[in-house]
Amino acid sequence: MEKGEFVAVRRDTSTKMILKIDTAVESVTQLLNDIHDNMYTKYDVTVTLSFTPFSVVLLQKAETSPLRWEQDILVQCWDF
Secondary structure (H helix, E strand, C coil): CCCCEEEEECCCCCCEEEEEHHHHHHHHHHHHHHHHHHHHHHCCCCCCCCHHHHHHHHHHHHHHCCEEEECCEEEECCCC
C-alpha cells in the first residue's frame, strides 16, 4: 500500500498480479470480466431457470464423463 499498489490473485488461473491503487476500479472491473469470460469458456455451461431441467442435464452429462469438485464448483471432467 505504501507504493500505491495492491496484490490481486485470480482463483481461476492461480496467477498473482500487482495493480495500482489509482486505477483499481478499472483494473478490478476488467479482471472480474476476464475471470467471468475465462470460466464461462473453460466449462460447459448450461443455463436453466429451475432445478428440474438442471438436474436432468446434469444426470445426462454424468453418464458420459465423471464429475468432480473444483474450487467449490461441480465440474465435469472432459479431455479437451
